[in-house]
Amino acid sequence: MTTEHKDNSVAEMLRKFLERNRHKTVFLEHEVKGLLRELGISTPKGMFISAAESVPSSHALAYPLVAKVSSSKITSKSEVHGVRTGLKNIDELTIAVRELMHIENAEGALIEEMAPQGVEIVAGGIIDEQFGPVVMFGLGGVFVELFRDISFALAPLKKEDALHLIQQVKGYKILTGYRGRPQTDIDALVKVLVITSEIISTELIREIDLNPVVLYPDSAIALDAKILKGEV
Amino acid sequence: MNLDYLFNPESIALIGAAHTEEKLGGVILKNLLRFRGTVYPVNPNYNELMGLKAFRSVQEIPGFVDLCIIMRPANEVNAIFKELKGKTGCAIVVSSGFSEIGNTGPQDELKRLGREANIRILGPNCMGLFNPHKNLDTFFLPHERLRRPGKGNTAIVSQSGAILSCLLGAMQSSNIGVSKAVTYGNAIDIDESDLYEYLAGDAQTDVVISYIESVGDGRRFIEKAKKLSGKKSLIILKSGKSQSGQSAAFSHTGRLAGRYEVFSSIIRQSGISEASDLDELTDSAKALSYQRPFKGNRVLIITNGGGSGVLAADECMRQGLEVAELPDEKREKLKKAFPYFYGIHNPLDLTGQVKDEDYITALDELTDAYDGFMVIALPNVIGITERFPALMKNFRMRTDKPVVSYMAQSGITKKLTVLLERSKIPVFSSPERAVRALRTLLL
Numbered sequence: 001m002t003t004e005h006k007d008n009s010v011a012e013m014l015r016k017f018l019e020r021n022r023h024k025t026v027f028l029e030h031e032v033k034g035l036l037r038e039l040g041i042s043t044p045k046g047m048f049i050s051a052a053e054s055v056p057s058s059h060a061l062a063y064p065l066v067a068k069v070s071s072s073k074i075t076s077k078s079e080v081h082g083v084r085t086g087l088k089n090i091d092e093l094t095i096a097v098r099e100l101m102h103i104e105n106a107e108g109a110l111i112e113e114m115a116p117q118g119v120e121i122v123a124g125g126i127i128d129e130q131f132g133p134v135v136m137f138g139l140g141g142v143f144v145e146l147f148r149d150i151s152f153a154l155a156p157l158k159k160e161d162a163l164h165l166i167q168q169v170k171g172y173k174i175l176t177g178y179r180g181r182p183q184t185d186i187d188a189l190v191k192v193l194v195i196t197s198e199i200i201s202t203e204l205i206r207e208i209d210l211n212p213v214v215l216y217p218d219s220a221i222a223l224d225a226k227i228l229k230g231e232v
Numbered sequence: 233m234n235l236d237y238l239f240n241p242e243s244i245a246l247i248g249a250a251h252t253e254e255k256l257g258g259v260i261l262k263n264l265l266r267f268r269g270t271v272y273p274v275n276p277n278y279n280e281l282m283g284l285k286a287f288r289s290v291q292e293i294p295g296f297v298d299l300c301i302i303m304r305p306a307n308e309v310n311a312i313f314k315e316l317k318g319k320t321g322c323a324i325v326v327s328s329g330f331s332e333i334g335n336t337g338p339q340d341e342l343k344r345l346g347r348e349a350n351i352r353i354l355g356p357n358c359m360g361l362f363n364p365h366k367n368l369d370t371f372f373l374p375h376e377r378l379r380r381p382g383k384g385n386t387a388i389v390s391q392s393g394a395i396l397s398c399l400l401g402a403m404q405s406s407n408i409g410v411s412k413a414v415t416y417g418n419a420i421d422i423d424e425s426d427l428y429e430y431l432a433g434d435a436q437t438d439v440v441i442s443y444i445e446s447v448g449d450g451r452r453f454i455e456k457a458k459k460l461s462g463k464k465s466l467i468i469l470k471s472g473k474s475q476s477g478q479s480a481a482f483s484h485t486g487r488l489a490g491r492y493e494v495f496s497s498i499i500r501q502s503g504i505s506e507a508s509d510l511d512e513l514t515d516s517a518k519a520l521s522y523q524r525p526f527k528g529n530r531v532l533i534i535t536n537g538g539g540s541g542v543l544a545a546d547e548c549m550r551q552g553l554e555v556a557e558l559p560d561e562k563r564e565k566l567k568k569a570f571p572y573f574y575g576i577h578n579p580l581d582l583t584g585q586v587k588d589e590d591y592i593t594a595l596d597e598l599t600d601a602y603d604g605f606m607v608i609a610l611p612n613v614i615g616i617t618e619r620f621p622a623l624m625k626n627f628r629m630r631t632d633k634p635v636v637s638y639m640a641q642s643g644i645t646k647k648l649t650v651l652l653e654r655s656k657i658p659v660f661s662s663p664e665r666a667v668r669a670l671r672t673l674l675l
Binding site: 075122124125126128129130131132134136138144148150151152153154161164165168207208209211226228 | 446447448450451453454482483484485486488489491493494495497498500501
């Protein structure tokens with residue numbers, strides 16, 4: 001992984017990405033993830049198959065795999081049953097992809113290596129009416145849904161700010177090896193938050209959502225990502 | 233940027249002065265009669281108002297007027313304002329009927345006129361200010377209806393005039409003195425950030441309490457609030473906590489980012505204190521205006537009722553304050569000094585057989601062992617007498633550590649409270665409120 005990113009280089013790469021995709025109103029998941037990887041955020045190994053293509057008989061991905069429908073018109077993949085997990089071999093993969101392509105408005109499918117269990121968090125950025133670019137951090141799953149255990153900070157963040165932001169949530173202990181759970185890679189999480197904050201503080205986009213990012217003892221991987229276009 | 237024309241004027245014109253206290257313009261004029269400076273009532277229909285020479289218009293007033301108060305209907309305000317060019321340094325626009333009812337056009341025009349004429353504007357839709365050090369009071373509230381607090385070290389900055397009046401009443405009854413009290417309404421020019429900046433440099437102000445409905449420029453607000461709270465105590469109460477996130481569908485972040493959540497999270501991370509409600513705001517103001525903060529979190533609870541002591545200890549736990557056991561050697565000493573049935577722990581229980589002096593015996597022994605003291609007196613037993621406040625006063629003079637008190641209602645509570653608060657020991661009406669106030673003085 002690359003280490004430091006300068007503010008202007010994030011803005012530069014984002015600008016190029018928006019330029020490349022200027023004809024699009026919505027970005028597909030693999031496009032956003034491609035951008036994130038360029039900026040230094042890890043995502044699962046994967047490949048995109050367009051609706052016109054079929055599953056290649058050989059590929060470099062390790063089973064088990066997950067397949068997700070890709071469409072600029074579908075906002076919630078789970079609502080249209082557009083996610084297949086735990087695919088163990090080429091036959092299961094081929095059937096899953098064929099089914100996904102039949103979903104209304106499907107433009108393709110994203111196939112990725114299944115991420116092992118870890119601690120889920122949410123990172124995001126918005127342009128707030130009062131404060132301008134703001135970054136959000138929250139623990140994933142029930143913590144964010146049920147307890148709204150989230151915190152916000154002014155973007156862009158320095159590393160210390162990001163660490164401070166992480167420590168604000170009530171469930172912070174979950175990240176540091178609570179009750180025998182493995183400790184998570186706080187440095188990697190800090191990096192994800194710093195980059196997210198730099199993306200939103202360009203004000204070239206309106207919202208960014210990395211949900212979830214899974215934390216492991218030695219890495220952080222963004223499993224899903226969205227960007228809402230539109231200059232502020 | 234200087235707000236001296238607003239806070240420390242030598243001369244004031246009241247446009248819309250009235251002859252009777254039946255009218256708001258008359259109430260303001262009556263209150264301005266106390267002002268230590270020149271007052272010019274403006275009303276084209278009178279030669280004299282409440283004993284002062286009245287002027288047909290601002291133009292007729294000789295020379296420069298530091299501060300003008302406009303108390304006329306919204307549709308007349310901009311025409312009046314145009315006459316102020318070169319004549320004044322600051323205008324308070326009391327009139328309502330602008331953006332708060334959706335009437336933004338005239339308000340934008342007023343803002344432009346102010347910039348053009350280089351006149352600072354407070355309001356519109358505000359009550360102006362109260363500066364007891366100058367006997368300056370622009371509120372349209374008669375003194376019979378709202379007794380003003382005395383002079384003191386606490387400033388109130390309130391977006392709402394009505395909340396300001398509630399806070400003034402609460403401060404008056406809590407024996408908290410005021411340095412400045414100001415409302416800024418629709419904030420087309422002077423806003424909370426400007427006021428924080430001014431108060432940061434105001435020698436008479438040590439504590440600022442601020443009621444906010446919305447902030448315009450959030451980044452500037454954070455910058456000024458941080459600067460102010462670095463120098464003085466600042467406590468903010470924000471209303472509008474239930475507003476939900478702005479963008480419904482697209483992202484989790486957008487859905488979760490309610491205006492209040494973002495506000496609260498950011499001020500917390502900037503180290504700025506937030507009160508959760510009006511009670512907490514006035515309780516914190518009371519504690520901070522009476523005493524200096526002290527770094528530490530170890531609290532001694534001393535009580536003559538077990539239950540109240542435990543409730544206080546529970547609240548300490550919730551507030552992150554430590555109720556540590558007495559040091560062994562102190563325990564041994566106090567055991568010898570007190571009857572065998574006293575509970576020599578923390579909370580220290582002096583029981584219903586307490587005597588006034590017992591509090592002092594214990595406090596003197598334990599002053600060095602703790603950072604703050606929570607003194608619970610339930611004065612419905614005969615052992616607590618009118619000597620108690622004087623003894624507490626002496627103890628208070630021997631330490632610079634925070635001391636707060638909870639006192640239950642009894643026949644002599646009012647009397648004891650007045651005496652304790654005169655010696656700057658704040659008294660609260662529940663153990664939990666007292667502990668929360670102590671918390672603002674610690675950590």
